[in-house]
Amino acid sequence: MQPIRLYNSLTRRVDPLAPLALGRVTIYTCGSTVYRYAHIGNLRTYLFGDLLRRTLQYLDYEVLYVKNITDVGHMRETGEDPILLAAEVEGKTPREIAEFYTDAWLEDERLLNIVPADVLPKATDHIAEMVELTRTLLEKGLAYEVAGNVYFDVSAFPAYGQLSGQRIDEMRAGHRVDIEPDKHDPEDFALWKRAEPDRLMKWPSAWGDGFPGWHIECSAMSMKYLGERFDIHTGGIDLKFPHHEDEIAQSEGTTGHQVVSVWMHGEFLTLDDAKMARSVGNVIRVTDLPSKGFQPLDFRYLALTAHYRSKLDFTYDAMQAAAAGLRRLRRAVSEGAGGDGPAPDLAAEPMAGYRARFVEAISEDLAMPKAVAVAHAVAADDDLAAAARRALLLDFDRVLGLDLDAPAEPAGRELPAGAAELLERRAAARVARDYAMSDALRDELAALGVNVRDTPQGQETTLRR
Ligand SMILES: [Zn+2]
Structure with missing residues (x-):
């Protein structure tokens, strides 16, 4: 393995990664809430997780990657369960809604060459683990029950706020209390919620019929598959607070020690400088791109041109530039095909120098724009044999994931030369x-x-x- 440095939201520094087990990295990513289609802003976050995983594998680490499916419990600000709402609107059962949008999400990821997670646990398959964690937190005096609702008692966990750096009084100002009026303090959060009488998705528990809170799901699923200590937890920047702050409180509250070593957060995709979000109404799906003349991987290339901790503004002009950049790399790969000479030795100069620059970029907090620049330097290096350019670019493509061996122009819509x-x-x-x-x-x-x-x-x- 080669060393890698990553920005840790918890320490607020770029730190060398020190995996718990030598040569092996365990990663958990908060997956989709499956009640609607994912948009390319959501997918940018999953691309970031994919680049992390591919980078670690390129650097010869063994990776165990878990990404969950939230199919219950993610409540809206209004207190509505979006999956139940979608089921009602679309005339389907909650399970049908969840399965339909899970399939759509995974298909979108496939179109973007996101390697499927090793484990894709569904929240509804892990209710027993969530109930068990909730019971432990009650036993430890970190939670309390009010009429079938169980809340985490933030005042009993002094480390609360360490990830987001917010003080309790600031958090208090940002919390809504009207949908959970029986909480002792506004910043307390639900671990288990009492089911309303006609609710479709509910489970029995010691506190009556109910359903889990959203945050407890990720504590339960991450520790079930990765153990009580694991290396990296990723998600979108919007999950840092309260979702990840609450996950730390729950996981460390039950185990009594640090569970996640490194927290990593991906920045937003913006459209006209506004965050891409369904609530703003500016969402684009990856399947919308072909009608605009783009391939899904043009978007993957666009995502590579910005650092994961920077906002990226989506425009069709930027997509044109991305598509052109991708075509250039693919042309360089196709020009090197079919030679019958010996396979180029990537450990020899000058190929080794290019590889070292590529490794330097990806291992410094996933500096993908620099990595892409190295790929273009290779593609433009006329002193290198075409076969060597091809071999290097295909080697880099293990991380970039751009199908660089594909034809530069997609079949059926070849633009004429020039x-x-x-x-x-x-x-x-x-x-x-x-x-x-x-x-x-x-x-x-x-x-x-x-x-x-x-x-x-x-x-x-x-x-x-
Ligand atoms: Zn999560």
Whole structure:
């Protein structure tokens, strides 16, 4: 294995990773709440987890990767269960809703070359473990019951707030109390909730029929599959508080020691500088991309061009640039195919130097923009044999996951030679508001048989046959 440094939200530093077991890294990622389609903002978070896992494997670590499916318990601010709500709206059972959107999510991940987790536990399969944790927290005096609801008593856990760095009074100001009026303190949170009489998803417990809180799910599933100590926990930045803060309180409250060594959080994808979110109404699905002339992996490439701890603004012009970058790398790979010489030795110079630069980038807190720049330096190095360029890029693709061995142009919509470059120049002209240039380039494209239409999302092309 080679050393790797990662930013830990808990220490607020980039620290060397020290796995609990030599050469083996255990990772838990908070997965999707399956009541609606995932959008590309959600998927950016899962891409980040995938890059972490692929990077560790590239550096010769063995990885055990767990990603859960939240199919119960994730309540809205309004106190509604979104899965039950979706079931009612769509005329299906909660289980049908959960299965449908789980399949859709995993298919979206497949389109983005996200390697499936080793374990994908469903919350509804782990109710007994959640009840057990809740019972332990009650026994330890870290929780209390009020009429069938069980709450974690934040005042009994002094370390609360260590991850998010928020003080109790600040948290108090941010909490809603009206949907859980029987809590002792506003910052206390539900471990178990009493079921309303006609609720479809409920389970028996010592406290009556009910269902688990969202946070206890991840404590139960992470410790069941990874043990009472594991290496890395990832999720979107919006999960840091309260979800992960509450998970720490529950897991450390039951075990009496630190459970997760490294907490990592991925930043948002934005659209027009607003967080992509269903509540804002600005969501795009990965399956929407082909109708705009893009492949799903163009989005994966776009995600690689920003560091996971930076916001990334999604625009169709940025997607054009991403698609062009991906095509360049694929062309370099295809140019090196079919040679019958000996396989290039990647341990020899200058290939070893390129590999060292790539490793340096990915092992410094997953600096993917630098890693992609190394890939482009390889693709543009005319002093390297085409077969060596190909071998290096396919080696890097174990991390990048861009199918660099695929044809540069997807079958069925091959742009004529030169069109891609004209489209890139035209996108740049539009950004610069050079409309005369933009019109001239449109005419050049038309002469090649490519019709361009400008939409609020950028250029859309259709090919004349
Ligand atoms: Zn979680």
